[in-house]
Amino acid sequence: MDEPIVVAEGLHKRFGDVHALRGLDLAISAGKVCGLLGPNGAGKTTAVRILATLADPDAGRARVAGHDVVREADRVRALIGLAGQYAAVDEKLTGRENLRMFGRLHHLSRARARRRADELLERFGLAEAADRVAGTYSGGMRRRLDLMASLLVAPRVLFLDEPTTGLDPRSRGEIWDAVRRLADDGTTVLLTTQYLDEADRLADDIVVIDHGRVIGQGTPDELKATLGNRVDVLLEEPGSSAVAADVLAAMTGTAPHAPSPGRLTSPAPASLRLADVVRELDRADVAVTDVTLRRPSLDEVFLHLTDGTAHDPPAAPDTSAGQDVPADPNGAVRQAVPAGRGVGAGQGGRVGGTARDDEGEVA
Ligand SMILES: Nc1ncnc2c1ncn2[C@@H]1O[C@H](COP(=O)(O)OP(=O)(O)O)[C@@H](O)[C@H]1O
Numbered sequence: 001m002d003e004p005i006v007v008a009e010g011l012h013k014r015f016g017d018v019h020a021l022r023g024l025d026l027a028i029s030a031g032k033v034c035g036l037l038g039p040n041g042a043g044k045t046t047a048v049r050i051l052a053t054l055a056d057p058d059a060g061r062a063r064v065a066g067h068d069v070v071r072e073a074d075r076v077r078a079l080i081g082l083a084g085q086y087a088a089v090d091e092k093l094t095g096r097e098n099l100r101m102f103g104r105l106h107h108l109s110r111a112r113a114r115r116r117a118d119e120l121l122e123r124f125g126l127a128e129a130a131d132r133v134a135g136t137y138s139g140g141m142r143r144r145l146d147l148m149a150s151l152l153v154a155p156r157v158l159f160l161d162e163p164t165t166g167l168d169p170r171s172r173g174e175i176w177d178a179v180r181r182l183a184d185d186g187t188t189v190l191l192t193t194q195y196l197d198e199a200d201r202l203a204d205d206i207v208v209i210d211h212g213r214v215i216g217q218g219t220p221d222e223l224k225a226t227l228g229n230r231v232d233v234l235l236e237e238p239g240s241s242a243v244a245a246d247v248l249a250a251m252t253g254t255a256p257h258a259p260s261p262g263r264l265t266s267p268a269p270a271s272l273r274l275a276d277v278v279r280e281l282d283r284a285d286v287a288v289t290d291v292t293l294r295r296p297s298l299d300e301v302f303l304h305l306t307d308g309t310a311h312d313p314p315a316a317p318d319t320s321a322g323q324d325v326p327a328d329p330n331g332a333v334r335q336a337v338p339a340g341r342g343v344g345a346g347q348g349g350r351v352g353g354t355a356r357d358d359e360g361e362v363a
C-alpha cells in the first residue's frame with residue numbers, strides 16, 4: 001500500500017514550560033477524513049500548525065504527500081489548504097469579492113479566480129448571499145466562506161481546525177455537509193474537533209489526543225467496540241433493584257451499577273442477547289419499563305480513555321452522556337445540542353470537562 005498522505009512521527013513541541021506535543025504520531029490515508037479529537041489544550045492546533053508548515057516541531061518529523069513539512073515547506077504549502085476556527089474574511093467585501101481576492105492571492109488569473117469563486121459559491125450554497133458584504137453573514141456563513149477560500153486551488157489535503165466550534169446546530173450541519181462533499185471528491189481531510197458527535201459523523205478514523213499524545217485511535221466503530229456493549233434496565237418498581245441486580249450479575253458476570261433509583265446498567269458480553277435478559281428478568285418476577293442493549297457512546301469511550309479506569313462508570317452521580325438515551329439502532333452517538341446559538345458554555349458532546357479559554361466565534 002502507498003504511504004499515508006499525511007504522516008507525523010514523534011512530534012514534540014514546547015512553549016516555555018508547556019509541553020504541547022509529547023511524541024505525537026499520526027498517519028492519514030489519502031482520501032480519508034481523520035478526526036483529531038481532544039479537549040481544549042490537547043495539542044490539536046499545534047499539530048495542525050506543524051503539519052501545515054506554520055510552526056516547526058522541536059523534535060520528530062512530518063511529511064505531506066512525501067514532502068517534509070520543514071525542509072520542503074514550499075512543496076507542502078502547494079498541496080494543502082487550511083481553514084480555522086477564526087474565519088479570515090474581509091467584512092467589507094462581499095462573499096464573491098472575498099473569494100476572488102483569495103484567488104488572486106493564490107496566483108490564479110483574474111478569469112480563473114472569478115470562475116472558481118462562482119463554482120464554489122454555487123457548490124456550497126452561498127450563491128444567493130454572494131453579493132452581500134461578509135459583515136452581514138452569520139458565523140456559519142463566514143466559516144463556509146473561509147472553507148471555500150481554502151479550496152480555491154483544490155488542495156489534496158485540507159486541514160480544518162475546529163471548523164464548527166461556536167456554531168449553532170444548523171451552521172454545524174452546513175459545515176458537515178460541506179466536509180462530506182469534499183470527502184466524496186477524494187480530498188483528504190484532517191479535522192480537529194472537541195465534539196464527539198462530529199468526529200463520529202464525519203471521520204473515517206479518529207485519533208484521540210490529550211496532553212499532546214495519542215490516547216486512542218481507530219474507526220468510530222472500533223473505538224466503541226473496545227468497550228463492548230452495555231445493557232441498561234429501567235425497572236417498574238425501584239424496590240425490585242436487588243433482585244434485578246442479581247439477575248443481571250449472573251448474566252453479565254459484573255455487578256450492575258445504579259445511576260439512579262430503578263435504573264441499572266452493566267457492561268454486557270458480546271454473547272448477551274436482549275431476549276434472554278428480558279426472559280430472565282421476567283422469570284424472576286421483575287417488571288421492567290425498558291431494557292436496552294447498546295453500544296457505548298464515544299463519550300463513554302472518551303471517559304474511559306482519559307481516566308483509564310474500568311469500563312463501569314463510577315457509582316455516584318453518573319454524568320456520562322447517553323445513559324438515559326436508548327441507543328440508535330445503528331449505534332450512532334446522540335448528543336444533546338442546545339437550541340439557539342451555541343457560543344459559550346453548554347455545547348453538546350464536548351469532550352472532557354474543561355471550559356474553553358478562547359472565544360467560540362469571531363464576532
Ligand atoms: N503560542 C503558544 N504559546 C504558549 N503556549 C501555547 C502556544 N500555543 C499553544 N500553547 C499551549 O499548548 C497547549 C496545546 O495548545 P493547542 O495546540 O492550541 O491545543 P488545542 O488546539 O487542542 O486546544 C496548550 O496548553 C496551550 O496553552
Ligand SMILES: [Mg+2]
Pocket residue numbers: 044045046161162
Ligand atoms: Mg485549537
